[in-house]
Amino acid sequence: MDLIRKNSEITAKEIARCLGCSLSGAQYKLKVLKKDGRIRFNGKGGKGRWEILR
Structure with a gap:
């Protein structure tokens, strides 16, 4: 959630790299x-942005 707050256009691949887990994870x-x-x-x-709902 913090990664999405910092960058709403983050990809799953970038999230995996930041968290140190696999892409599927x-x-x-x-x-x-x-x-x-x-x-x-x-x-x-793949073009768009994440929204935090709650």
Whole structure:
């Protein structure tokens, strides 16, 4: 969440690098946050930005 707050256009690949985990691990964490309604991605095709909902 802090990474998204700092840069709303951050990619899953950049998140994985910052957290020191695999790309699939970062994608899973993003999926869980989206499912819980905490974040949302506005855009498509990798172009867009993350929004923190709560």
